Amino acid sequence: MTKASLEAALNEILTERYVSNDPNVAIAYVRDTGIFEGFPPEEVVRPGSAEEVSEILKVANAERKPVVIRGGGSTYTGSCVPLMEGTILMDLTRLDDVVEIDEGARSITVQAGINWGKMMTILRQRGYTPGMTGPGSGWTATVGGSASVASTGGGRAKFGGICDQILGLQVVLPTGEIIRTGSRVNPYAKAFCRYGLGPDMTGLFLGDHGIFGVKTEVTMRIHPLAKSVVHFEYAFRSEEKAIETFAELGKVNELATSINFYDADYVSYSARRPGYAHLSGVEGEVLGTITAQSEKLALAQKEVFDEIARKHGGEELEPKRAKHAYENTFFPYNTYFWMRRDSGIYLCLANQNSADSLPRVIRGYRDFLKAHRDVVDKYFEYQGITVQTYMRHITMSARRYLPWKFDMDPEARRIAMDFWTKEIDFFIRNGAVHYWIGKIVGDRLYILVSKEYHEFLKRVKRALDPNGILNPGLFLL
Numbered sequence: 001m002t003k004a005s006l007e008a009a010l011n012e013i014l015t016e017r018y019v020s021n022d023p024n025v026a027i028a029y030v031r032d033t034g035i036f037e038g039f040p041p042e043e044v045v046r047p048g049s050a051e052e053v054s055e056i057l058k059v060a061n062a063e064r065k066p067v068v069i070r071g072g073g074s075t076y077t078g079s080c081v082p083l084m085e086g087t088i089l090m091d092l093t094r095l096d097d098v099v100e101i102d103e104g105a106r107s108i109t110v111q112a113g114i115n116w117g118k119m120m121t122i123l124r125q126r127g128y129t130p131g132m133t134g135p136g137s138g139w140t141a142t143v144g145g146s147a148s149v150a151s152t153g154g155g156r157a158k159f160g161g162i163c164d165q166i167l168g169l170q171v172v173l174p175t176g177e178i179i180r181t182g183s184r185v186n187p188y189a190k191a192f193c194r195y196g197l198g199p200d201m202t203g204l205f206l207g208d209h210g211i212f213g214v215k216t217e218v219t220m221r222i223h224p225l226a227k228s229v230v231h232f233e234y235a236f237r238s239e240e241k242a243i244e245t246f247a248e249l250g251k252v253n254e255l256a257t258s259i260n261f262y263d264a265d266y267v268s269y270s271a272r273r274p275g276y277a278h279l280s281g282v283e284g285e286v287l288g289t290i291t292a293q294s295e296k297l298a299l300a301q302k303e304v305f306d307e308i309a310r311k312h313g314g315e316e317l318e319p320k321r322a323k324h325a326y327e328n329t330f331f332p333y334n335t336y337f338w339m340r341r342d343s344g345i346y347l348c349l350a351n352q353n354s355a356d357s358l359p360r361v362i363r364g365y366r367d368f369l370k371a372h373r374d375v376v377d378k379y380f381e382y383q384g385i386t387v388q389t390y391m392r393h394i395t396m397s398a399r400r401y402l403p404w405k406f407d408m409d410p411e412a413r414r415i416a417m418d419f420w421t422k423e424i425d426f427f428i429r430n431g432a433v434h435y436w437i438g439k440i441v442g443d444r445l446y447i448l449v450s451k452e453y454h455e456f457l458k459r460v461k462r463a464l465d466p467n468g469i470l471n472p473g474l475f476l477l
């Protein structure tokens, strides 16, 4: 098939309006929010239904054309950008409707390309929340993209990540068949539960980064909005005591949607910003938010937390930062991050760790930074470490800003990638498990996982995607 006949076949499925090979359009898809740069796609398609997704995949199979799936394009690790020439880029953001809010079944079903901002606004108007309230990039990130990278975000202390809330999916398999998972596999059942249908086939597609299929609908639990919201914030003169408090709060938590720890570096970085001078001399902070259906319940949880913090010498602060974090779950600047090619960037790292690993990982990471001081001091604005409770374990972010105009300096890009790779290796070797692993973390991880596990992944991939057309190049496949 020639370029022209491929375009004609795609036009027949979608109409010209939603198919483009204009280089000015293609260039918008070579990057995500990170520094990874891919190839401009040969065609960009914007399907509006699962049936159209299916037809496109059938054409791609017939022509052996690689297809790269893209939601909001807000990941950092190069998984939604073409890793080779001659791809069809499938942009899913036209699939952006709420399909159903079923209050009886306590679930919401959305098209996978809806962004969190839109879904949350509609849900809030009906008095509900999905529990996990989306990633910080929620004005851009799509629910399907988040499910594909196992995102977590607001609400994680009580509700975990998106995968913990998902009840079922509609997926178009790489060969074009449209399937459902979860209770709606039973044609008589509502969308209300995920397990009990044999193996958990929903799980196969969660965190898959799109290698096993295109999600076209996602069903999640819904929870009534809290009637009472109480914030807490404690300052410590000893980082060790702050860590102990953080660990204990995580252990006894029933109602807090967030419990966060800020290390000495991050508190000192904050103290230098306007409005936070009162943090000067503080070595660690523990803060967060409790939500409940009555004030009595919320205050009872806070009393338990207060007692633990006092025992470790915590001083109660006005919970300004906890309130701000709760009320601003989405960062306002994320969209413009990847548009502005002349600005700096967060070379972000976010991973999950077991709850008991924190003191060891923080110590080890500081040694790692010392060993790379020449690069860190010269090129980065290092801010510190923030840690969040994720149900019974923790997530950790090392925050450093890369204020380079790296697009204009290939050497800077090389140094950034080299440092980032070493850092990823450090965390993997210290027992961390990342989410949104994408190309960059995925390659490092799959060098280390057992050969048998990688072979198993390859077999599943071959069974579902015999021509290897969907998101090729991820996880060393």
Ligand SMILES: Cc1cc2nc3c(=O)[nH]c(=O)nc-3n(C[C@H](O)[C@H](O)[C@H](O)COP(=O)(O)OP(=O)(O)OC[C@H]3O[C@@H](n4cnc5c(N)ncnc54)[C@H](O)[C@@H]3O)c2cc1C
Residues within 6 Å of the ligand: 032, 033, 068, 069, 070, 071, 072, 073, 074, 075, 076, 079, 080, 092, 112, 113, 134, 135, 136, 137, 140, 141, 142, 143, 144, 145, 146, 147, 148, 149, 150, 151, 152, 153, 154, 209, 210, 211, 213, 214, 215, 216, 331, 333, 334, 337, 435, 436, 471
């Ligand atoms: C400022 C900022 C803050 C962030 N905060 C967080 C955070 O708090 N928590 C967090 O987890 N992440 C965070 N991220 C990372 C990222 O935004 C999220 O992981 C987000 O969920 C990705 O969704 P997306 O729609 O942008 O996915 P994309 O980047 O478009 O795609 C990610 C992967 O999923 C695949 N994919 C996308 N849609 C589908 C689909 N429908 N079916 C199958 N595969 C698909 C793509 O091929 C790709 O492999 C943040 C990023 C930024 C820039």
